[in-house]
Amino acid sequence: MDKWKRxxxxxxxxxxxxxxxxxxxxxxxxxxKYSSAKSSISEDLAIIEEVLSREGxxxxxxxxxxxxxxxxxxKINIEHAKKVVEQLCDHLSNPExxxxxxxxxxxxxxxDVDLLDxxxxxxxxxxxxxxxxxxxxxxxKGIPLAYAVAYYLRVPVxxxxxxxxxxxxxxxxxxxxxxxxxxxxxxxLSKRSLQEGSRVLIIDDFMKAGGTIQGMIELLGEFNAExxxxxxxxxxxxxxxxxxxxxxxxKVTEINSKQRRVCVExxxxxxxxxxxxxxx
Amino acid sequence: MDKWKRxxxxxxxxxxxxxxxxxxxxxxxxxxKYSSAKSSISEDLAIIEEVLSREGxxxxxxxxxxxxxxxxxxKINIEHAKKVVEQLCDHLSNPExxxxxxxxxxxxxxxDVDLLDxxxxxxxxxxxxxxxxxxxxxxxKGIPLAYAVAYYLRVPVxxxxxxxxxxxxxxxxxxxxxxxxxxxxxxxLSKRSLQEGSRVLIIDDFMKAGGTIQGMIELLGEFNAExxxxxxxxxxxxxxxxxxxxxxxxKVTEINSKQRRVCVExxxxxxxxxxxxxxx
Numbered sequence: 001m002d003k004w005k006r007x008x009x010x011x012x013x014x015x016x017x018x019x020x021x022x023x024x025x026x027x028x029x030x031x032x033k034y035s036s037a038k039s040s041i042s043e044d045l046a047i048i049e050e051v052l053s054r055e056g057x058x059x060x061x062x063x064x065x066x067x068x069x070x071x072x073x074x075k076i077n078i079e080h081a082k083k084v085v086e087q088l089c090d091h092l093s094n095p096e097x098x099x100x101x102x103x104x105x106x107x108x109x110x111x112d113v114d115l116l117d118x119x120x121x122x123x124x125x126x127x128x129x130x131x132x133x134x135x136x137x138x139x140x141k142g143i144p145l146a147y148a149v150a151y152y153l154r155v156p157v158x159x160x161x162x163x164x165x166x167x168x169x170x171x172x173x174x175x176x177x178x179x180x181x182x183x184x185x186x187x188x189l190s191k192r193s194l195q196e197g198s199r200v201l202i203i204d205d206f207m208k209a210g211g212t213i214q215g216m217i218e219l220l221g222e223f224n225a226e227x228x229x230x231x232x233x234x235x236x237x238x239x240x241x242x243x244x245x246x247x248x249x250x251k252v253t254e255i256n257s258k259q260r261r262v263c264v265e266x267x268x269x270x271x272x273x274x275x276x277x278x279x280x
Numbered sequence: 281m282d283k284w285k286r287x288x289x290x291x292x293x294x295x296x297x298x299x300x301x302x303x304x305x306x307x308x309x310x311x312x313k314y315s316s317a318k319s320s321i322s323e324d325l326a327i328i329e330e331v332l333s334r335e336g337x338x339x340x341x342x343x344x345x346x347x348x349x350x351x352x353x354x355k356i357n358i359e360h361a362k363k364v365v366e367q368l369c370d371h372l373s374n375p376e377x378x379x380x381x382x383x384x385x386x387x388x389x390x391x392d393v394d395l396l397d398x399x400x401x402x403x404x405x406x407x408x409x410x411x412x413x414x415x416x417x418x419x420x421k422g423i424p425l426a427y428a429v430a431y432y433l434r435v436p437v438x439x440x441x442x443x444x445x446x447x448x449x450x451x452x453x454x455x456x457x458x459x460x461x462x463x464x465x466x467x468x469l470s471k472r473s474l475q476e477g478s479r480v481l482i483i484d485d486f487m488k489a490g491g492t493i494q495g496m497i498e499l500l501g502e503f504n505a506e507x508x509x510x511x512x513x514x515x516x517x518x519x520x521x522x523x524x525x526x527x528x529x530x531k532v533t534e535i536n537s538k539q540r541r542v543c544v545e546x547x548x549x550x551x552x553x554x555x556x557x558x559x560x
Binding site: 006007008010011012014015018019020047048050051052055057099100101103104105106107108111112113114116117134139140141143144147148150151154155156157158159161166167168169190192193 | 286294295328330383384387391396397414419420437441448449
């Protein structure tokens with residue numbers, strides 16, 4: 001193999017690292033591919049690291065030793081995250097989104113891959129330090145969000161179904177009461193989809209009282225799995241929350257069908273991040 | 281702003297281009313950000329282009345003139361695509377995937393973001409030259425695939441629902457007969473989700489007779505939308521296909537529950553690509 005020039009190496013390493021977040025890539029992979037000394041590779045990585053930090057896009061984590069290597073840890077800076085979520089708030093506060101029954105139309109936003117990509121980047125930043133084995137969501141609207149995060153954390157997604165499906169094999173089913181409508185729903189997860197003792201991040205699009213998320217937590221209990229965290233895109237007012245600990249990006253404080261008004265503010269993620277920021 | 285060194289520029293431009301496939305980025309965006317002459321930016325782009333081509337990862341398309349700029353067109357080379365799909369075939373031919381009723385368990389594969397990322401890259405290569413306004417799929421298992429493609433083509437995803445949902449607003453509904461089970465199913469799409477006359481790519485995980493896909497095509501007819509193409513991950517044997525034209529990655533030729541045997545081969549995508557390749 002020809003020796004690669006530094007300029008070409010930088011492009012290729014950036015491409016490889018960005019394309020495989022959280023994956024440890026041995027330095028030998030790079031030095032062999034480019035027929036370059038490890039010292040040159042380390043210099044290249046320092047340049048990439050500097051640009052990523054400057055742009056608020058993430059960091060490179062270098063592990064030394066025999067099992068060592070480098071991995072790209074995606075991170076988004078808080079100002080950028082705030083801009084993304086403020087745009088989301090603007091979208092959500094459009095009264096044309098109000099549907100019969102006081103629901104909000106969000107399918108267009110959940111179909112927007114640019115927005116999802118950025119939301120995935122934000123969640124991946126929130127949970128970057130956790131050891132996560134899988135991301136769990138419930139069909140249907142949580143799915144795009146779960147995958148958006150999973151791309152940045154590079155962990156598998158498992159999907160909870162409302163109905164038993166023949167394509168899932170044996171399933172574990174729990175009953176859950178929707179806190180807001182008091183209806184009983186069944187949540188099922190394929191037995192094959194999750195190993196006992198896994199550490200799981202729950203992601204969903206919308207939370208009112210949190211009955212569905214409580215059901216998912218119960219389901220995880222059946223697998224002796226641990227809940228690493230809960231992230232919801234939109235938090236909505238409820239007299240009593242069934243879930244204590246969750247991170248929300250947006251909080252809808254009022255949906256008034258009569259007066260055609262939707263009130264939206266930043267979610268609790270920005271409370272926490274605000275405090276963290278002051279410490280820095 | 282300080283002038284950026286070429287090495288830092290290359291890293292940052294690669295990051296930006298890879299992060300926004302198919303998006304036209306004006307050269308002035310780069311030259312202003314880095315306080316660099318457009319001629320330097322063009323030289324940088326030539327380096328990036330050369331690496332992408334060499335690695336079989338895509339191309340840069342440069343448009344000149346006032347509305348000009350550069351965009352990253354993701355492409356995967358046929359050898360790499362074949363390797364990815366051969367691995368998929370290996371996974372699918374594992375007899376432990378056979379479920380009651382002769383179904384195949386695939387949820388783990390559809391939860392694997394590395395695999396999805398590569399499949400998305402392959403589909404994006406197949407349909408790179410088409411003008412596409414949206415990608416359509418049906419809940420639930422088609423969704424991860426549709427988004428995987430959508431990330432590479434940077435177009436919105438619209439999701440067809442089996443049941444009418446209050447969160448979708450007004451919907452258009454068609455009845456469709458599953459070609460294999462002869463059951464009648466309803467497919468609904470939110471009226472707000474698709475503009476009249478859109479050009480739509482249909483993506484799904486599994487096709488037997490193609491009743492669901494035929495239903496989606498019919499639904500698109502109700503929106504006066506045009507079907508740009510149909511891509512299915514797994515094509516399965518059926519006495520009669522209801523859909524003539526589709527691209528499949530994998531073809532399951534036999535699922536034998538008694539003898540615990542699954543026979544899998546490459547899908548028709550590789551027929552077509554084979555011919556194309558010979559021409560080159």
